[in-house]
Amino acid sequence: MKMNVVLLLGLVITSLASTASAIAGTATYYTVYVPSACYGYEDQGTLIAAANPSLYNNGAACGRMYRVTCTGGTNNVPNPCRSGSVTVKIVDLCPGCGENQLDLSQEAFSQIANPDAGRITIDYTQV
Numbered sequence: 001m002k003m004n005v006v007l008l009l010g011l012v013i014t015s016l017a018s019t020a021s022a023i024a025g026t027a028t029y030y031t032v033y034v035p036s037a038c039y040g041y042e043d044q045g046t047l048i049a050a051a052n053p054s055l056y057n058n059g060a061a062c063g064r065m066y067r068v069t070c071t072g073g074t075n076n077v078p079n080p081c082r083s084g085s086v087t088v089k090i091v092d093l094c095p096g097c098g099e100n101q102l103d104l105s106q107e108a109f110s111q112i113a114n115p116d117a118g119r120i121t122i123d124y125t126q127v
Contacts, residue, residue: 025100038062
């Protein structure tokens, strides 16, 4: 019985820790993927993102993977979010992005949100 309680408590703490580490931010999307600041003209697929200058950190973020979840809209579009999350690879710098903003590929954005929303609120965490 004690072992079950300890295991359950461990699972609860682990899930709270991963939730607490999520960063609240915003996301937009873009459609031209090459060249990128990290990989030049090398194709990295379509589940990709450009990082804000702080996250990009002079290229230190290149290749990092982030799980992104839509949490709401910013432009009064009804039901902007789709269920679930998407995992993206950082391949580029978004020099015009604000703090905690990601610029997702259109394909990645479309998996978690209605593209008509244009800009959404998100939670994201490195995986």
